[in-house]
Amino acid sequence: MYVLNVVAPSQIQAWRPPVGGIAEAFHARFTDHAYPMHVHDTWTLLIVDEGAVRYDLDRHEHGALDGMVTLLPPLVAHDGRSATPRGFRKRVLYLDGTLLDEALAGRAVDSPEIADPVLRQRIHRLHGALLRPGDELEAESRVELIAERLRGHLRREHEAAAPRRDRRLAHRMRDLLDGRVAAGVSLREAAAALHAHPAHLVRCFGLEFGIAPHQYLLTRRVDRARRLLLAGEPPHAVAARTGFYDQSHLTRHFKRVVGTTPARYAA
Numbered sequence: 001m002y003v004l005n006v007v008a009p010s011q012i013q014a015w016r017p018p019v020g021g022i023a024e025a026f027h028a029r030f031t032d033h034a035y036p037m038h039v040h041d042t043w044t045l046l047i048v049d050e051g052a053v054r055y056d057l058d059r060h061e062h063g064a065l066d067g068m069v070t071l072l073p074p075l076v077a078h079d080g081r082s083a084t085p086r087g088f089r090k091r092v093l094y095l096d097g098t099l100l101d102e103a104l105a106g107r108a109v110d111s112p113e114i115a116d117p118v119l120r121q122r123i124h125r126l127h128g129a130l131l132r133p134g135d136e137l138e139a140e141s142r143v144e145l146i147a148e149r150l151r152g153h154l155r156r157e158h159e160a161a162a163p164r165r166d167r168r169l170a171h172r173m174r175d176l177l178d179g180r181v182a183a184g185v186s187l188r189e190a191a192a193a194l195h196a197h198p199a200h201l202v203r204c205f206g207l208e209f210g211i212a213p214h215q216y217l218l219t220r221r222v223d224r225a226r227r228l229l230l231a232g233e234p235p236h237a238v239a240a241r242t243g244f245y246d247q248s249h250l251t252r253h254f255k256r257v258v259g260t261t262p263a264r265y266a267a
Helices: 102-110 117-130 136-154 167-179 187-194 198-209 213-230 235-241 247-258 262-266
Strands: 004-007 012-015 022-030 035-038 043-050 052-057 060-065 069-072 078-082 088-095
Touching (some): 022 117, 043 060, 043 117, 052 088, 069 117, 069 136, 088 117, 088 136, 102 136, 117 136, 136 198, 136 213, 167 187, 167 198, 167 213, 198 213, 213 235, 213 262, 235 247, 247 262
Antiparallel strands (some): 004 012, 012 022, 022 088, 043 088
8 A cells, every 4th residue: 555645735745656676755846955864774865967966984984976877875974965966866665674685785885886878767767656556566677677786886896797588487487477467476585485585587488479568468358358348348347346446546557548538449
């Protein structure tokens, strides 16, 4: 269930997404707020959309800039303040210890800023998925691939190994999704059932079928929705029967796949 807290409209949003590995999502725009020295018990994954943030981490001054990714380790004191008079706008994810090993904290202290446009774009897209109820499988897939790339940076593995194809695992994942079209399945549940790492599962599925698991599941749901709509069921009932979060969730994905709204399709 989504719980969204809004304080000072258009300035702060904080919520706990129902997505494994993410303890909290936080979006904010500040002009004159300065954070005192503090710690978090989670990893802090930060992107800045406007302005810049100056902060001290382990008694060294750093800066979070637009276009960069900042990763702060758990239980290491830091503060934060705007580097410009116009303030800053940021998006933050607090990641729990299931995604990143605390043994990597020392390297994050040494190099908290990451210049990686691909990583930043993936984080941007993850924030978009987190704002859309019903797209949790997409968000889970994105967060696992982001964590994998972060681990590569922290371990200084500059050249990622070529993805390993596992056709049997990919087909087992497809069978699992086919059996849970309406009910759905979380990525971590699927990984546990198939005895695979979540990121490896996503990559194997994409290599085998040319589509991400969440995209495959959505298209299967849309196919079922088409048949029910043509049978005369109203869109709100179709949404409930095919696993969509609500009618607007059905409409968004149905229009993307089919090219029209469910109501127009049925007519």
